[in-house]
Amino acid sequence: MRRSREEVTRAHARIVERAAVLFRERGIDGIGLADLMQEAGLTHGGFYRHFPSKDELVAAACAQALTESARRMRRRAQKDPTDPLGAVVKGFLSRDHVADPGRGCAIAALGSDIFRCGAETRQAFTQGVAELIAAMAELQQEGSARERRERAMTTLASMLGAVIIARGVSDPELRDTMLEVMRRQLLGRAVGARARRTLHAR
Amino acid sequence: MRRSREEVTRAHARIVERAAVLFRERGIDGIGLADLMQEAGLTHGGFYRHFPSKDELVAAACAQALTESARRMRRRAQKDPTDPLGAVVKGFLSRDHVADPGRGCAIAALGSDIFRCGAETRQAFTQGVAELIAAMAELQQEGSARERRERAMTTLASMLGAVIIARGVSDPELRDTMLEVMRRQLLGRAVGARARRTLHAR
């Protein structure tokens, strides 16, 4: 039953990857280790060769999901060099994102459970949030480094709140309005002070 | 063992009240019916005379917590008639709120788990969010009813995202910065267009 070193590494990666998706979809308490290991193509007994506890896996899965989010943000921004921030905001505040928590932002999918998690997970979360803020700050066009970082923080938090509300409500109209209104607010700001003044002058 | 009608009503209210606090503190899956009923001063066997399932209690507790939040908002606003919106924003984005999920906003404490809940809970959540938006809209000073409602939605979502991030991160500095930056952004807006133009002109 023993596997080669390479296979072990792949199995480990597969566990984290599946966990990152399944925790976001079903919640941390919503998927057990037996089902999770089965999804990774193993039996549950083998889990503890890879992680000392479920908590450790939660931390690893959080770190992975958040790093992946930062990477996706940068990828989206590069694909639209004329309006990188707009592309990221539109992607985040899209119906597709709301409909697919498993591959979306981990803060939106797990955010309100993080404060109940252990130290390892909260640290992974903190690190991941910092990465996301940094990725968002790179998209800001105007202002000092500090101003860009602060705008990144408020933009991230705003998008996050909008997705959580949009995802939770059962009324599709309220959901779409939430997304659209937030998109308008953030993109209105994104076009810069000059364009905004022009808009207001109409 | 049977109780008078009045006592039954009080027991029911106590169950919902304790659930509303405990779900926010420990998460919906973080407290079992046995412990919950004990906290309400009953044994777990009696639960099913009050609710057909745990899910139904979750819905009732959500509704209660959100209605209570809307009420608290209105109370806070009335206490500071010169700057009602400012008072609400400062209260929401305070360290006290971040430190006390059990008595705070239910969207912040349970938001990212709601989309995994049953139809009853999601409906209660939707209704509660609508109440909160309405309460926030009352605080907006300028614009049409529609503009006030839309500003209420973005303000609520922004505060929410900030509290979830602030509560999750283990770095106290990042937590405080998140709260402060968002407070400044929302209160900057709250002073109205005239004051903002003045600020920019400096």
Added chain:
DNA sequence: ATTATCTATAGATCTATAGATAATGC
């Protein structure tokens, strides 16, 4: 007579561990 609550328990989880197995890697 009705019914809110209690005690007790069924049945289904879930995390974690123990010991067996068999392939890798020294």
Added chain:
DNA sequence: ATTATCTATAGATCTATAGATAATGC
């Protein structure tokens, strides 16, 4: 020889139900 995985299970949950009990309210 080591160790990644497997099967099997311990022990602790958790939701929900069954039947007994005793006080209310007709």
